[in-house]
Amino acid sequence: MTVTQAxxxxxxxxxxxxxxxxxxxxxxxxALRVDGGKVSFVIEAPSPxxxxxMEPFRRAAEEVVRGLDGVLAVSVALTAHGPAAEAPSLKIGxxxxxxxxPMKPAGVQRILAVGSGKGGVGKSxxxxxxxxxxxxxxxxxxxxxxxxxGPSQPRMMGAxxxxxxxxxxxxxxxxxxxxxxxxxxxxxxxDKAVIWRGPMLMGTLQQMLxxxxxxxxxxxxxxxxxGTGDVQLTLCTKAELSGAIVVSTPQDVALLDARKAxxxxxxxxxxxLGLIENMSFFTCPDCGGEHHIFGHxxxxxxxxxxxxxxxxALPIDLETRLAGDSGTPVAAGDGMMAQAYARIAEGLVKGxxx
Numbered sequence: 271m272t273v274t275q276a277x278x279x280x281x282x283x284x285x286x287x288x289x290x291x292x293x294x295x296x297x298x299x300x301a302l303r304v305d306g307g308k309v310s311f312v313i314e315a316p317s318p319x320x321x322x323x324m325e326p327f328r329r330a331a332e333e334v335v336r337g338l339d340g341v342l343a344v345s346v347a348l349t350a351h352g353p354a355a356e357a358p359s360l361k362i363g364x365x366x367x368x369x370x371x372p373m374k375p376a377g378v379q380r381i382l383a384v385g386s387g388k389g390g391v392g393k394s395x396x397x398x399x400x401x402x403x404x405x406x407x408x409x410x411x412x413x414x415x416x417x418x419x420g421p422s423q424p425r426m427m428g429a430x431x432x433x434x435x436x437x438x439x440x441x442x443x444x445x446x447x448x449x450x451x452x453x454x455x456x457x458x459x460x461d462k463a464v465i466w467r468g469p470m471l472m473g474t475l476q477q478m479l480x481x482x483x484x485x486x487x488x489x490x491x492x493x494x495x496x497g498t499g500d501v502q503l504t505l506c507t508k509a510e511l512s513g514a515i516v517v518s519t520p521q522d523v524a525l526l527d528a529r530k531a532x533x534x535x536x537x538x539x540x541x542x543l544g545l546i547e548n549m550s551f552f553t554c555p556d557c558g559g560e561h562h563i564f565g566h567x568x569x570x571x572x573x574x575x576x577x578x579x580x581x582x583a584l585p586i587d588l589e590t591r592l593a594g595d596s597g598t599p600v601a602a603g604d605g606m607m608a609q610a611y612a613r614i615a616e617g618l619v620k621g622x623x624x
Contacts, residue, residue: 273340275302276406278309279448281334283602285327293331295428295598297445300349307342309335314349321350374510375479377486378412382624383505383514383540387527389496392548393517395594396584397493398426399601400515403608403615404624405448406601409488412443414478415453416505417495418471419464424455428597432456433482441482447602452482468500475504489624497527498534506538513543513623515581520547520568528569532576543623544581545573546614552586579621582614 279302282293293299293313302311313328315321325348332346374381384397394417401413415423424430429446433456436442443452454464454474466474484490489512495501505511514535518528528545535542547569552561563586573580584590587607593600601611618624 272306273304273309273338275304277338278302278304278311278335280604281338282331283598285330285334287327291428291597294602295447297429297447307340308345309341309343310345310347312347312349316350318350321348324348369476369508372508372510373480375482375484375487375490378484378490379487380489380512380624381492381509382489382512382543383492383494383502384517385494385502385514385531385535386496386517387498387529387531388524391496391517391519391524392584393496394422394426394493395590396515396517396546396548397491398423398594399590399599399607399611400614400618401449401491402447402599402601403611404489404491404618406612407615407619409615409619409624410450410486411448412450412452412484412487412490414482414490414492415451415455416475416478416492416501418454418466418474418501419495421453421455423451423453423493425597426594426599427451429456439481441477443482443484446597447599450484450487452478452484454478471500472504472508475501476508479509498530502534503538506535506540511540513541515543515546517546517548518569518572519549520562520565522565522568524564525568525572528572542576542578543618543621544579545569545576546581547583549586550583579617581617582610584610 279294282299283295285292298314300312300314313324313331315324328346328348332344335341336344384393386393398413401411405411413423415421427446427449429444429451431444433444434442443450444456445451492505494505516528516531518524532542549564552563554561570580589605590600590607600607
């Protein structure tokens with residue numbers, strides 16, 4: 271049996287680095303190739319100085335992959351790149367510039383928005399895990415954090431560092447867990463507030479869509495802010511959206527706002543591809559009982575009434591919260607929640623939506 275790339279990444283994820291994370295979560299694996307039973311890849315350290323200290327870790331990575339079934343030989347090289355040079359002329363923000371029509375970045379096949387009517391329903395968690403789940407299915411995935419006021423994807427995806435801009439115009443995105451990433455959070459200090467009016471938000475979103483070197487992507491997932499404001503209006507009118515997914519909890523107050531989000535997408539002629547019920551239930555770790563903390567079946571009923579598919583029902587889960595805080599989305603693992611996101615990703619792929 272031939273070893274798969276997914277199995278190799280899984281083995282490398284179990285090899286924790288001394289200063290936190292692993293080779294996969296920190297996006298240090300390059301040029302992974304599997305030729306029959308022969309495996310080769312490159313570990314790219316962030317600097318030459320760090321690379322000098324990583325030889326024992328290179329050997330450990332080689333050994334852990336050699337231990338996989340179907341692996342006959344392993345070759346692991348160690349290299350480094352210098353720190354990304356900041357372009358002093360790169361300016362983020364400013365008013366939106368005129369467009370001839372809705373745009374789609376070159377090389378991006380589909381743009382899929384993940385939205386919600388209100389905050390706190392787990393939309394960003396769903397967006398990051400869905401991106402990782404699709405990447406694990408072999409899709410080329412980008413994730414744009416469009417929540418300008420409250421960007422959370424840098425933390426959830428375990429990515430940090432300022433994107434490079436070699437010419438002061440093009441922005442080079444970051445990468446983590448097989449996903450290409452861009453967020454305003456990469457360009458600001460962690461505790462720095464964004465205090466912008468609507469036109470600045472619109473200009474920033476336009477930049478992150480049009481100036482980022484997204485490369486060849488099957489799908490670009492856009493994590494929208496909650497509500498029905500300027501960012502949603504800009505995305506739906508300035509970009510060629512393939513569709514939107516609406517996330518809600520089962521409770522009535524969340525569904526009230528989810529209906530407004532769906533009405534907004536309908537008004538802006540953006541197809542809603544389906545709904546995801548998050549925090550659907552809680553399974554007690556002591557007694558095994560299932561508890562519906564936020565109600566039961568609300569999103570399922572709403573999807574039926576609207577004639578839309580229910581793409582998935584996700585429970586409240588401690589592992590999901592811990593994984594998001596640690597920077598390794600739960601979908602990157604092999605547990606129950608990873609399987610749940612994998613099923614949603616599979617449904618999107620089979621339905622031609624991602």
